[in-house]
Amino acid sequence: MPVKPTPLQHILIVGGGTAGWMTAAALAHKLAGLPIRISLVESEEIGTVGVGEATVPHIRFFNSALGIDEAEFMRTTKATFKLGIEFRNWGRVGDSYIHPFGAFGMAEDGVSFLHWWLRAREADGNHALEDFSLPVQAARRNRFGPPSQDPRSLYSTYSYAYQFDATLYGRFLRTLAERLGVQRIEGRIVDTALDGASGFIRSVTLASGQSVEADLFMDCSGFRGLLIEQALSAGYESWQHWLPCDRAIAMPCESVEDLTPYTRATALQAGWTWRIPLQHRVGNGHVYASAFIDDAAAEQALRDGLEGAPLAEPNRLRFLPGKRRRQWVGNCVALGLAAGFIEPLESTSIHLVQLAIGKLLELLPYRGWDPLDAAEFNRAMDLEYERVRDFIILHYCATQRDDSPLWNHCRTMSLPDSLAHKLELFRERGVVVNQRDGMFLEPSWIAVYVGQNIVPCRVDPLAAWIELDRLAARLADMAGACRQAAAAMPLHCEYLRSINAAAVG
């Protein structure tokens, strides 16, 4: 007979950025039926990384589980809809492709659409793969509408996410979390006391001298890993040999262009810039490799690319790509930037926080502390991080650029075995390795491979039989349907207003 475990009495979240308040809100909501006290300590002296933040569709499940009203959330965080990410200059200078939240075309007769497309391409190279993606067609036209629930409708072939002001999202979740009973403690942590016998964290001491004890500590303190690294020495695994970028400058500017329903990532000579359109401004940043460009030149490159007047002084960040060797040590679990850093190229940061929260809830410890919980959490999170890492590396290694040292390095570097295998299989045979875990599924891999000019050198033998005339006609119909459906959607800015999601003032 299982026994009721002695529950934790107090969970302390350290750090009030996006990760911290997401954790606070989710825990307070999910554990409402248990006598667990949840507090969050943050300091107004310490800034958060809160730049414009782009997300992936899973965020919608997070919000809806918390009962968040979409229009209210979008008004408050000045959010926009996101159908995907446009990548410029990644394969070659001048290239552009969109990685959409949706599949390309439809599989038929056991053959993936990719291979119907490859087969048609042999005959005439008229159609780009993106012609068969409704979200891409909509994005290219700055249009947006909600997906349909009816699986027969073309409008059911995509999903969407948001782009929002992360600082405002943090504040929004703070209000929610405090309403759910989370206690906010203002203060800067100056010391961490460990238990001599177990090595567990016993308490943290604030600058005011106040000491806060807890059973479980959630380290959401950002890059530095105040608890997980500075107090518990979890160790850090660097991935810089695969991901050379180690700095970023962020700087918002005025919106000039039409409101795009997608994020943009433009490759430069020693890194790349992001462009995240919000309702009231555009978030910009330059992620670069300090080995290949100095800070001043990097800032200049960012300024040169701004579409409107800058709205703030540059915000500079330094990081080391990689992850903690153990994200859960003793009674401390690290989330967000404290757990690892993977550059925001595919908007994975918030999703990894969300995954970690979900895993932690599944494996919520009790006061008896079974080390199996931490072991399973670390196994699962390591796998997620590694699979995201491989997908990000793909953007760098699948390039034909030879115009600068960064790209020469990336084009020729040796890859993790797991990625080398995936790449070879796609290049040779046009098949995407599918695995149980890992957030990016087949359509995402296809979008990036093909978008960066990795075109399989062989067509599935099963696609070989169809008559080219019939195939061409079918593809033309499909592309026409996508175009029409996209054109029929409202403009992104109009749709925002129509659902009362536009921020006032």
Add this chain to the structure above:
Amino acid sequence: MTAEVRQPTRYVIAGGGIAGAMAGVAVATRLPTGSHSVTVLRDGGDADASFGPVVATRPGIRRFHADLGVDEDALIRGGAASFTLGTAYSGWSAVRPTYFLPYGDAGASIEGVPFHLLAARLRTEGEKVALADYSIAAMLAQSGRFARPSDDPRSVLSTFTYGLHLHAAAYADALFGLARRRGATIVRDALGSVEVANGRIEALHLARGERLVGDVFIDATGARGALAGSLRGADLESCAGLFPFDRTASAAIRASAPPAAYAHAAARSEGWRLTIPAAGIVGESFAYSSQLLSPDQAERLLLADCAGDLVSPPRDEAVKAGKRAPWNGNCVAIGAAAAVVEPLHSMPFSLLQNGVERLLRLLPASMEMQAEANEYNRATVEEIDRARDLALLPYRLNGRAGEQSWDGARQPSRNEKLERKIDLYRSRGRVPLLDGDLLDEAEWAALFDGHGITAARTDALAEAIPLERLTSQLARMRQVMIQAISHLPSHGDYLRQLARGAAAA
């Protein structure tokens, strides 16, 4: 597109059992008939020996039939297949004399908390909750009723599914016929020798002198691996020592009553016995240790409990558990030719089916076929290893104290992945799923539960749900289920309706 690479167009499949028949139908259905040839050597060999005369499949068989246009009703009318709702286990645990592993859901999750964790919570409150009481499949099996599941996701009758019990010889006949109608050439002869050059198979020489030349060879010859074994580097890696029983006696018994819609696996002191009823025939097999019983003794034990006439003389086989790299050169081994695993949980059949489906996804597009082989082997070997973990489980957790073979089998294995599953379940009822796992979390949990394993503590998320809400939801769930199945026909009536062509799909 690389110009003129010679594509493999000639497929030769060796094996006269269900593996050869399934591969034949799959390849003949998918490959363009004008440009490709499919030849199946239907020898009289013992390819199905490791399956026994009747084969239990999991629900995945429905996908195989639907994808390839195999008419399930016709198979059932023709006596080649009958329905199965799961497997009853008896004698495995000291705590639970019997348990039932159903197909489909057992209970519904509440607030995202899996049902088995809710059940564990309720048990600590003194409630008697049997998982099978919340499974439509188990309730149907128990009451002798059957109907196919509903397509309406709102209906509780959409929460179960079914597999098939295949009369191996009749099923192979039906599929060979279908393969022939779809353009395959069926050759009835025996394999003489395999012609190998440069690590590849050039041709098969048949007993009557014919030489079958091919580009791709599929070895469906069963455990002997007649083709695969002729190539270097494809040696069988034995793991026979891991399992207590090394021989199987089997027999097919004639039956006149409508078959029960489930299989029965009974552990007894000398080994275990698997009973698989199908239309007009019941497959009986008995796994035992050659160190404890002679084949004669095993046969006597097997037949002692059989009521009915023998269809053919009983057989007795050595079971050599092991695996090999399934795709080597231009030869792909499927089914028992790739791996021999224990027949509990229909693992051998699932591995066979997944192997055929994976081959369709990776049909070689060039004569070199190395990229395809690498991925095929990676995914297949992973799955075989996970199937082996599962095969070890009923021994590892057996409750048969004081019996030589069983006592020895209870030692913790050196299999880290299996031990981790057991440990985490024992600790808190969660089961980590890995790439290649063939059962889902609920099925693993039902297995642990059936073996009388109880988690040491309840789940925090289950504790967070108010008790009254849990009890009332479960009561309602059960009531809705009883109500829903009370309208369904008996299995016999359903089969009679189906025979008349009147059963609703």
